[in-house]
Amino acid sequence: MTSSLSDVQSPFPEPTTDEAMSGLTAAFDPGRFHDDAMDIVNRLTAYLGDRSVRGLDLIDPAVLLKAARGLMTPERQHVADFDPDRVNQIVNLYAETGIPVHSPGYMGRQFSGVVPLAGLIDLVSSVVNQPSSFYEAGQLPNVAERLMADELNRFIGWDRDRFAMVTTSGGSLANLTALLAARNRAFPQIWTRGAGDTPGPPAIAISEDAHYSVTRAAGVLGIGERQIIRLPADRTGRIRPDLAEPVLEEARERGLRPFCLVASAGTTSMGAFDPLEELADLARRHELWLHVDGAHGASLLLSDRHRDKLRGIEHADSLTWDAHKMLFMPAPCTLLFYRDKTAAHGAFKQRASYVFDEEPDIYSAYDSADKNFECTKRPMIMPLWTVWSVYGQALFAQKIDRLCEMTRQAHRMISAEPDFAVAHEPESNILCFRYLPDGMDPAAAHRLQLEIRNRIRGGGRFFISKVDIHGVAALRVVVMNHLIEADHLAMLIAEIRDIGQQVLRESATARHDQRNGSHS
Amino acid sequence: MTSSLSDVQSPFPEPTTDEAMSGLTAAFDPGRFHDDAMDIVNRLTAYLGDRSVRGLDLIDPAVLLKAARGLMTPERQHVADFDPDRVNQIVNLYAETGIPVHSPGYMGRQFSGVVPLAGLIDLVSSVVNQPSSFYEAGQLPNVAERLMADELNRFIGWDRDRFAMVTTSGGSLANLTALLAARNRAFPQIWTRGAGDTPGPPAIAISEDAHYSVTRAAGVLGIGERQIIRLPADRTGRIRPDLAEPVLEEARERGLRPFCLVASAGTTSMGAFDPLEELADLARRHELWLHVDGAHGASLLLSDRHRDKLRGIEHADSLTWDAHKMLFMPAPCTLLFYRDKTAAHGAFKQRASYVFDEEPDIYSAYDSADKNFECTKRPMIMPLWTVWSVYGQALFAQKIDRLCEMTRQAHRMISAEPDFAVAHEPESNILCFRYLPDGMDPAAAHRLQLEIRNRIRGGGRFFISKVDIHGVAALRVVVMNHLIEADHLAMLIAEIRDIGQQVLRESATARHDQRNGSHS
Structure with missing residues (x-):
C-alpha cells in the first residue's frame, strides 16, 4: 500500500455485515424512494408553475462550492444515519442556481424548457436503466428508435428501406461520427493503416460559420485543421455556392483531397440556413459527402410554414438533428441520419466477442453499438418517442411556429428602434442585433455589447x-419559450437601452477623468 | 417544394393561434406534470419493490414494434385531445421489457440497478435542464464535478492542485479522449497538420484483452488499427510485463512510434487487473503515456479490502472510471481523470466565440467544453454527487465489498461442482466458467456454452x-446486486446443469438420427 492510499483508510471500525446490509437496505428501500419522489415532484411542480420573468442568478463559484460542500455528509457517518431532508436541500439549490429555462426571461441558449413529460420519462429510464446500444439491454428504446426514425424520415424524404438513424450524445458527437463515416468511405485504408499514407491530404470543406465541433473533428480524426477549406459566407452567414466552387478548385490544385462538404441548417450564431440544393449540386460535381449540421434547424422540417428552409435536404448524405434544441427534450438527445445505411456501418469497423454477436439474429439487427461511439448509451430516444406518441407531431410544429413568429416580431420591434441595429433577418428563432446609438465611437461597439450582455445577465x-459577427460582438436572443410575448421583448429592449446608456455614460466619465488626470 | 416533402403536408386545416396555444398549454401544464408524476412514481415504487427472481423477457423486435406502434397517437389528432392513460401504458411496456436490473436474477452485465435516489436526481436534471459543459449553463453541476473529483482523487492519490477530471458520456468516449490527449502530447503537429507527416507511424500498446473502444480509437484517430501493439496476457487476462518489454522493443525496431500504453483495471471479460506498478515502470522507461481503463474496476479504490488491486494507480497519466458500473448510477456517468491538468486541455485545441469566452474569468475556469467531446453535456455528475452527499462513501464501499464477496462465494460453489470448470479466480465481481461435464467432446464446448446462455435468457x-476466452465461449456472471444470495447461485447452477444436460441429450439424438439417415 502506498502512502497516498493509506491516508484514506477509514479511521473507524468496519461495519459488521448486518450494519452494512441495513445501510444498503435503507438506500435501496422503495418506500424511501417514494417519499423522496413526493417531495421532488412537488418541488418541480412549483418550479414549473413559476412564470415570473427571471434570468440567471450568477454565483461566484467559490461561494457556491462552499454552499455545496456544506451539504455533503461527514466522512465518518454510517449509511443508515442519513438526513432525509438533505435531498430537498440539494434539489432546492439545484433548481435555484440554474438558468430558469421555463421562464420568459430565458432567451439565451438553444436548449429549452423541456416538455415536462419528457423529464418524467427520463426518471423511468434512470430507474429501469436500459442502456440502448444493444437490443437485448434496451428492447423498447431500440424499437422506439426505429419508429421515431421512420416518423422523422417522412419529413427528410429518404428511401425508408435504405436510410438509417442512430442516437448519440450531442450534436458535436454526431458531426464527428458523420465525418468519420465520410472519411472511411473516401479513404478506407485510414482505419487500418492510419492517415500516414493517403495519396494526398484529406480535406473537409466547411462554412466560415460552421460549429466548432466540425473544425475540431479535423483535429481528432487525424486530418488536421490546416486541411479545412473555408467556404465564403454572405453577411447573414449562408455559404455562397458561387464563391465556393472556385475555392474548392483552388484547394484541389494545392493537392488537397476534399471528401466532405459540411452545410449548416441553422448556424449556431445567426440560425442561417445554407442553400442545400445548390450545395448538393456542388457536392455531386466534386464527389463530396454532403453532411448537414441541422442540430438546431432540422426541426423546422416538422412545420408546414418553415420546412422550405431545408429544401434539398433529400440530397444530403447525412444529417445531425438535436431533439434537445427545437424538439424541447432534455439535453442531450441527438439523432444522426444517413441516407444510406451501409454508410452508417462504415463509421466503425470491428468486433468484440462479449458485445457483438458472432451470429447476427433478429435481435442484433437492432443493435447500434457498431454505429455509434458509445458502448453504454442513454436511451435518449424514450422522452422524444413518448412525447411524440402522446401529443403527436402537432405539438412540435405549433411550438416551432410560435417561436419563429415571435422572433420575427422581435425583429420588427428592434428594427423600429433608432438606436438598435439588427444583424440579419431571422430565418428561424435566433436574432442577432447590436445596441448602437447615433454618435457613438464604432471602435467601442464590441466592448459595449459584451458589457451589456454581462450586465443583463447580472441583473x-x-x-x-x-x-461575434465579422469580428464584432452582437447580442443574441434565441426564442425557445412559447410563453414569450411582445411585452417581454419590449421590457428587454428597454433594459438594453438603459444599460447601454449607463455604460456609455460611465465610459465618458472615465475618459473625462483620465483627461483631467483624476484618479479619484 | 419537392414531391417527397409535399407528401407530408398536414391534410387537415392548420390550428388557429388559440388552438395551438391551448395544446401547448396542456402539454406544459404543471398540474398535468404532477398527475403524470404520481402515476409514474407509484409504478416505479412497485417496480423497485418486486424482489422476484427474474431474467429478461426477450421479445421478437417485430412483435414489440407492433405493440409500440399501437401506442402512438394518430397523425391527425389535435394536441389537446391526448389520452392521459397513454403515458401509463408506455411506462408499463418500458418497465416490463427491460432487463430487470433490480432483481436477483440479473447477473449479466456491468450496468446496475441504480441507487433509486440517483434516478430522482435525473428527473430534476431533465426538468431544470442544465447542460454542464459551461459553468454558466449548469452552475451546481460544475461545482459538484469539482467536489466529486476531489473526493475521488483522495483514493487515486494525485496532487490535488495538479490533477483534473471531466465527465463524459461513457467509458468508450473517455478512453478515446485520453488517447487523443496522449496522441496530442506525443505528436502535437497532428492536430493542425494531420497524421500524414509524422516521423514514423504512431502506435498504441494494449492488452490482448483490452476493451474494443481502445482498438477502435486507433481507427478513429487516424493512427490505424495495424499500429496497435498487442501485449501478451496471462491466462486470467493480465498483461505480463516481462513479455511486454520485448514486444515493445520489437515494435520500435519495426519503425513504430509507440506513445501510449493502455492498462485495464478490471477487464470487461474476466475483471482482471493489470499489474499497474510494473506497467508504470515500463511506461516510464519507454516514455509512454499510461492510460488505465478502470471503467469497471476503479470503484474498488473506495473499498479498504479491495483497493490493493489498483496499487500503482498514482503513477498513471489518466484513468477512466464509470460511475454507472460499480458506483450504481444511471448510465452513462463516466469520469475521466488526468494526473496533470495541462494534459486535459491538450486533448482539444481551439476556440469559438459563442462558446469560449475571450477573457477567462472566475466562471469560465469551471467550463469543460474545451476538455470533452460534448458541447451540450448531460449533468451526469448530479446523481453521483447527491448520493455521495446523502449517504457518504460507506454506501459504495459496503456494496462493493458485498458484491465481491458474493462472487468469491460463486467461485467456491462452482469450483466444487465436478461438471463445471471455472476460468479464473475472481478479482472483483466478475466470474467466468464453463459447463463441461466429463466425457463431452471438447470441440463442442463453445457451442454448448452459447446454447446454455441463450436458453437461460429464454427461460x-x-x-x-x-x-470468448482464448477462442472458446464461457459463461459469465457479473454480481451487481447486493440482494443476490448463495441460494440464487445454487438455483443458477442447477439451471445451467439442467439446460446443459438437455442440450447434450438433444445433440446426441441429432447425431444418432443423422447416422441412421433419419430426417424426421
Whole structure:
C-alpha cells in the first residue's frame, strides 16, 4: 500500500455485515424512494408553475462550492444515519442556481424548457436503466428508435428501406461520427493503416460559420485543421455556392483531397440556413459527402410554414438533428441520419466477442453499438418517442411556429428602434442585433455589447447571449419559450437601452477623468 | 417544394393561434406534470419493490414494434385531445421489457440497478435542464464535478492542485479522449497538420484483452488499427510485463512510434487487473503515456479490502472510471481523470466565440467544453454527487465489498461442482466458467456454452452473459446486486446443469438420427 492510499483508510471500525446490509437496505428501500419522489415532484411542480420573468442568478463559484460542500455528509457517518431532508436541500439549490429555462426571461441558449413529460420519462429510464446500444439491454428504446426514425424520415424524404438513424450524445458527437463515416468511405485504408499514407491530404470543406465541433473533428480524426477549406459566407452567414466552387478548385490544385462538404441548417450564431440544393449540386460535381449540421434547424422540417428552409435536404448524405434544441427534450438527445445505411456501418469497423454477436439474429439487427461511439448509451430516444406518441407531431410544429413568429416580431420591434441595429433577418428563432446609438465611437461597439450582455445577465431578469459577427460582438436572443410575448421583448429592449446608456455614460466619465488626470 | 416533402403536408386545416396555444398549454401544464408524476412514481415504487427472481423477457423486435406502434397517437389528432392513460401504458411496456436490473436474477452485465435516489436526481436534471459543459449553463453541476473529483482523487492519490477530471458520456468516449490527449502530447503537429507527416507511424500498446473502444480509437484517430501493439496476457487476462518489454522493443525496431500504453483495471471479460506498478515502470522507461481503463474496476479504490488491486494507480497519466458500473448510477456517468491538468486541455485545441469566452474569468475556469467531446453535456455528475452527499462513501464501499464477496462465494460453489470448470479466480465481481461435464467432446464446448446462455435468457429466470476466452465461449456472471444470495447461485447452477444436460441429450439424438439417415 502506498502512502497516498493509506491516508484514506477509514479511521473507524468496519461495519459488521448486518450494519452494512441495513445501510444498503435503507438506500435501496422503495418506500424511501417514494417519499423522496413526493417531495421532488412537488418541488418541480412549483418550479414549473413559476412564470415570473427571471434570468440567471450568477454565483461566484467559490461561494457556491462552499454552499455545496456544506451539504455533503461527514466522512465518518454510517449509511443508515442519513438526513432525509438533505435531498430537498440539494434539489432546492439545484433548481435555484440554474438558468430558469421555463421562464420568459430565458432567451439565451438553444436548449429549452423541456416538455415536462419528457423529464418524467427520463426518471423511468434512470430507474429501469436500459442502456440502448444493444437490443437485448434496451428492447423498447431500440424499437422506439426505429419508429421515431421512420416518423422523422417522412419529413427528410429518404428511401425508408435504405436510410438509417442512430442516437448519440450531442450534436458535436454526431458531426464527428458523420465525418468519420465520410472519411472511411473516401479513404478506407485510414482505419487500418492510419492517415500516414493517403495519396494526398484529406480535406473537409466547411462554412466560415460552421460549429466548432466540425473544425475540431479535423483535429481528432487525424486530418488536421490546416486541411479545412473555408467556404465564403454572405453577411447573414449562408455559404455562397458561387464563391465556393472556385475555392474548392483552388484547394484541389494545392493537392488537397476534399471528401466532405459540411452545410449548416441553422448556424449556431445567426440560425442561417445554407442553400442545400445548390450545395448538393456542388457536392455531386466534386464527389463530396454532403453532411448537414441541422442540430438546431432540422426541426423546422416538422412545420408546414418553415420546412422550405431545408429544401434539398433529400440530397444530403447525412444529417445531425438535436431533439434537445427545437424538439424541447432534455439535453442531450441527438439523432444522426444517413441516407444510406451501409454508410452508417462504415463509421466503425470491428468486433468484440462479449458485445457483438458472432451470429447476427433478429435481435442484433437492432443493435447500434457498431454505429455509434458509445458502448453504454442513454436511451435518449424514450422522452422524444413518448412525447411524440402522446401529443403527436402537432405539438412540435405549433411550438416551432410560435417561436419563429415571435422572433420575427422581435425583429420588427428592434428594427423600429433608432438606436438598435439588427444583424440579419431571422430565418428561424435566433436574432442577432447590436445596441448602437447615433454618435457613438464604432471602435467601442464590441466592448459595449459584451458589457451589456454581462450586465443583463447580472441583473437577473433576462438571460441573453452574445456572438461575434465579422469580428464584432452582437447580442443574441434565441426564442425557445412559447410563453414569450411582445411585452417581454419590449421590457428587454428597454433594459438594453438603459444599460447601454449607463455604460456609455460611465465610459465618458472615465475618459473625462483620465483627461483631467483624476484618479479619484 | 419537392414531391417527397409535399407528401407530408398536414391534410387537415392548420390550428388557429388559440388552438395551438391551448395544446401547448396542456402539454406544459404543471398540474398535468404532477398527475403524470404520481402515476409514474407509484409504478416505479412497485417496480423497485418486486424482489422476484427474474431474467429478461426477450421479445421478437417485430412483435414489440407492433405493440409500440399501437401506442402512438394518430397523425391527425389535435394536441389537446391526448389520452392521459397513454403515458401509463408506455411506462408499463418500458418497465416490463427491460432487463430487470433490480432483481436477483440479473447477473449479466456491468450496468446496475441504480441507487433509486440517483434516478430522482435525473428527473430534476431533465426538468431544470442544465447542460454542464459551461459553468454558466449548469452552475451546481460544475461545482459538484469539482467536489466529486476531489473526493475521488483522495483514493487515486494525485496532487490535488495538479490533477483534473471531466465527465463524459461513457467509458468508450473517455478512453478515446485520453488517447487523443496522449496522441496530442506525443505528436502535437497532428492536430493542425494531420497524421500524414509524422516521423514514423504512431502506435498504441494494449492488452490482448483490452476493451474494443481502445482498438477502435486507433481507427478513429487516424493512427490505424495495424499500429496497435498487442501485449501478451496471462491466462486470467493480465498483461505480463516481462513479455511486454520485448514486444515493445520489437515494435520500435519495426519503425513504430509507440506513445501510449493502455492498462485495464478490471477487464470487461474476466475483471482482471493489470499489474499497474510494473506497467508504470515500463511506461516510464519507454516514455509512454499510461492510460488505465478502470471503467469497471476503479470503484474498488473506495473499498479498504479491495483497493490493493489498483496499487500503482498514482503513477498513471489518466484513468477512466464509470460511475454507472460499480458506483450504481444511471448510465452513462463516466469520469475521466488526468494526473496533470495541462494534459486535459491538450486533448482539444481551439476556440469559438459563442462558446469560449475571450477573457477567462472566475466562471469560465469551471467550463469543460474545451476538455470533452460534448458541447451540450448531460449533468451526469448530479446523481453521483447527491448520493455521495446523502449517504457518504460507506454506501459504495459496503456494496462493493458485498458484491465481491458474493462472487468469491460463486467461485467456491462452482469450483466444487465436478461438471463445471471455472476460468479464473475472481478479482472483483466478475466470474467466468464453463459447463463441461466429463466425457463431452471438447470441440463442442463453445457451442454448448452459447446454447446454455441463450436458453437461460429464454427461460426468463436468470440473465447471464457469455464471453470468448482464448477462442472458446464461457459463461459469465457479473454480481451487481447486493440482494443476490448463495441460494440464487445454487438455483443458477442447477439451471445451467439442467439446460446443459438437455442440450447434450438433444445433440446426441441429432447425431444418432443423422447416422441412421433419419430426417424426421
